Amino acid sequence: MKASKTELQKKYKDFQKLKLNLDLTRGKPSAEQLNLANSLMTNLSGAKSYKLNDVDIRNYGEIDGLPDAKKLGSAFLGIKPSNVIANGTSSLNLMAAMMQTLYFRGNGDLAWKERKKISILCPVPGFDRHFSLCEEMGINMISVPLTGDGPDMDLVEDIVKKDKSVRGIICVPKHSNPTGETYSQEVVRRLAKLPKLGSKDFMIFYDNAYAVHDFSKSKKLANIYKLCEQFKTTNNISLFASTSKVTMAGSGLAFIGGSDKTLKNFLSYFSKIIVGSDKVNQARHVKFLKDSTALKKHMEKLSVLIKPKFDIVESYLSKLPEGIAQWSMPTGGYFVSFTAKPGKASKIYKLCFEAGLKLTPVGATFPYGKDPDNQNLRLSPTQVKNSDLKKSMEIFTLAVLLSE
Amino acid sequence: MKASKTELQKKYKDFQKLKLNLDLTRGKPSAEQLNLANSLMTNLSGAKSYKLNDVDIRNYGEIDGLPDAKKLGSAFLGIKPSNVIANGTSSLNLMAAMMQTLYFRGNGDLAWKERKKISILCPVPGFDRHFSLCEEMGINMISVPLTGDGPDMDLVEDIVKKDKSVRGIICVPKHSNPTGETYSQEVVRRLAKLPKLGSKDFMIFYDNAYAVHDFSKSKKLANIYKLCEQFKTTNNISLFASTSKVTMAGSGLAFIGGSDKTLKNFLSYFSKIIVGSDKVNQARHVKFLKDSTALKKHMEKLSVLIKPKFDIVESYLSKLPEGIAQWSMPTGGYFVSFTAKPGKASKIYKLCFEAGLKLTPVGATFPYGKDPDNQNLRLSPTQVKNSDLKKSMEIFTLAVLLSE
Numbered sequence A, B: 001m002k003a004s005k006t007e008l009q010k011k012y013k014d015f016q017k018l019k020l021n022l023d024l025t026r027g028k029p030s031a032e033q034l035n036l037a038n039s040l041m042t043n044l045s046g047a048k049s050y051k052l053n054d055v056d057i058r059n060y061g062e063i064d065g066l067p068d069a070k071k072l073g074s075a076f077l078g079i080k081p082s083n084v085i086a087n088g089t090s091s092l093n094l095m096a097a098m099m100q101t102l103y104f105r106g107n108g109d110l111a112w113k114e115r116k117k118i119s120i121l122c123p124v125p126g127f128d129r130h131f132s133l134c135e136e137m138g139i140n141m142i143s144v145p146l147t148g149d150g151p152d153m154d155l156v157e158d159i160v161k162k163d164k165s166v167r168g169i170i171c172v173p174k175h176s177n178p179t180g181e182t183y184s185q186e187v188v189r190r191l192a193k194l195p196k197l198g199s200k201d202f203m204i205f206y207d208n209a210y211a212v213h214d215f216s217k218s219k220k221l222a223n224i225y226k227l228c229e230q231f232k233t234t235n236n237i238s239l240f241a242s243t244s245k246v247t248m249a250g251s252g253l254a255f256i257g258g259s260d261k262t263l264k265n266f267l268s269y270f271s272k273i274i275v276g277s278d279k280v281n282q283a284r285h286v287k288f289l290k291d292s293t294a295l296k297k298h299m300e301k302l303s304v305l306i307k308p309k310f311d312i313v314e315s316y317l318s319k320l321p322e323g324i325a326q327w328s329m330p331t332g333g334y335f336v337s338f339t340a341k342p343g344k345a346s347k348i349y350k351l352c353f354e355a356g357l358k359l360t361p362v363g364a365t366f367p368y369g370k371d372p373d374n375q376n377l378r379l380s381p382t383q384v385k386n387s388d389l390k391k392s393m394e395i396f397t398l399a400v401l402l403s404e
Helices: A005-017 A031-035 A067-077 A091-104 A128-136 A153-162 A185-197 A224-231 A260-273 A279-288 A292-317 A345-354 A386-402 B005-017 B031-035 B067-077 B091-104 B128-136 B153-162 B185-197 B224-231 B260-273 B279-288 B292-317 B345-354 B386-402
Strands: A084-087 A119-124 A140-145 A166-171 A203-207 A237-242 A254-257 A325-327 A336-340 A376-379 B084-087 B119-124 B140-145 B166-171 B203-207 B237-242 B254-257 B325-327 B336-340 B376-379
Touching (some): A067 A237, A067 A254, A067 A279, A067 A292, A084 A091, A084 A260, A091 A203, A091 A237, A091 A260, A119 A128, A119 A153, A140 A153, A153 A166, A185 A203, A224 A237, A260 B091, A260 B128, B031 B292, B067 B084, B067 B279, B091 B128, B091 B237, B091 B254, B091 B260, B119 B128, B140 B153, B153 B166, B224 B237, B292 B386, B345 B376, B345 B386
Parallel strands (some): A119 A166, A166 A203, B119 B140, B203 B237
Antiparallel strands (some): A325 A336, A336 A376, B237 B254
């Protein structure tokens, strides 16, 4: 990588000539990953399998999900099955429905729609769809930086104490999208206590999207709900997870967890916008991911496919000259967060794009799509073939060098 | 039925002794109906079946649905596939999402949330879930009577002209829930023209829930979208349907249709609250309900199971003395609407309940759960066994007589 600028430009032009169509934009599972869940397709057959938990899974009912599906959700969320609702298809719908519950009904206080301004704290860089959901609902987003151990809790606590419009925070506590960081025990403890500093209807949106998605030895995430019990803040948290990146993306189960009071309030709203839950798909998943041992085994099989992709990314990034950039080295999840020098991200993006490599748009990982320092890029290596990933990383690192 | 009051009371008490647990509350398919769709359970197997329309159905993407699923939706909605979005699981979620699109984004005018008062016209008696959705969102409901040919259009037009808070109307145009009526050609024509009298963001929510659900020779429903094209009101209608009562309730597909502009606006909102659509289930349905001929054949098989239930209901009701009540004799759909003498519905409900027969709560078929004349009851005969249905109808007619 000590090549001269001319050499780099020649290499870059050679790539352009290939008219490649590479894509690292989204955290999609690969076909090989999906293959590992193919038994879902046919694992219910015969009249016996149409009943589960004394319910005809083919008919209406059980808006809160089948008891066995709640049990499965409990393995993701770390709370007891009766405090879980199982539905589909992604945790985003459930988070949207929870936000709308607060918007139309509130959480033991005024409904959000009755207030002039609602603000939500958003650790950054974060998940673009969280931000676009808030923006759609007219919620004011306040960025707070992630530290590598979770959000800067001094700042978070300070804002919550001072800004009365703040009604919640959105977290991806494990293998955070895109930074890959897992919140430290201390951060989780302070988060669980946070509602005591804020409004009585404060809500922690705890999107544990990568709860079981380790591909290397990973830091353990503390059980926030137990800490909430300790601090008596269980009515101020809702937890989310899904099987989107476990079985089949788009055809998975999604889970929401919370206190009895939180779920009752949620269901009062949810039952107005949906008739029931897809219990056929729930029964398929229950049969496939029997218990937490089976789930763990399945995730191990997936990690065998996923880890090499992250190794490839790292092998290319580690060849970059020192000081030119920083990047995450996650032990799970789906993303690598790349931090270029300030002002360089859009240039790198453009160089990649013009050489046939699509990246997640610059700014997507920040509220309102605006990266204030124009320096964060998200890489999503899971779906592409290893050979394409190598080409993609070659282009990417070339673009980083050329952006200098 | 000319028995004396004492005899009737004796019969009633005998029923009470049986401690029955009968239920005519909801329009659920019977297990026999569901059995006819069992091939959905296993009809995708082998790598070849995981691709449809050049898409890996197991992965993320296609938030608007697979092209073939749109084609299927087109057979329900009577508009071209490109003007259909296929999703799941019930039309209620899609109607809720459409209402929220108008609430948060508007329809080419101010978002609903920016206005002091939003009113929606609700033909009555109607579908309880439509009403509870509006109520949840703080939408003011204005009842307009159904005539047997659809809503009283003189009154509808008059209100739309005079009341500037009115932004839409909710219709179930075929085998309406619960009255069973199908809107006449003239009513559909006037509906298609209605937006011209109202606000520019006026929206017809056209829930064609029973579009293909005839069990006897039925009146043909005019194609409203074609009429909207004629009147240039295609941006003022959204159409809904689902396979809930075709294949498996709760695990079906749902469809929304509308103009390019309407769907674009809808997707702008929808893509913020959901990641994609369950394309596995879509592919299952496409394979099962190949085309409109296959769909028609399947509906005929269902009607063989459904019609006898309605015949049983009619056979009991027709024995009631003249003048005591009126009721619908539907040729499709899932309900019989029973109109007792004013003030009698809650008494009949209570008598049934205390003899072990649950009915849909009185008032459920009206906005805010209030039947102004306390006289409408909804009977849903499809799910119960014929023998139980006979017992149920015996109790019901007894209760009607005893309520005198």
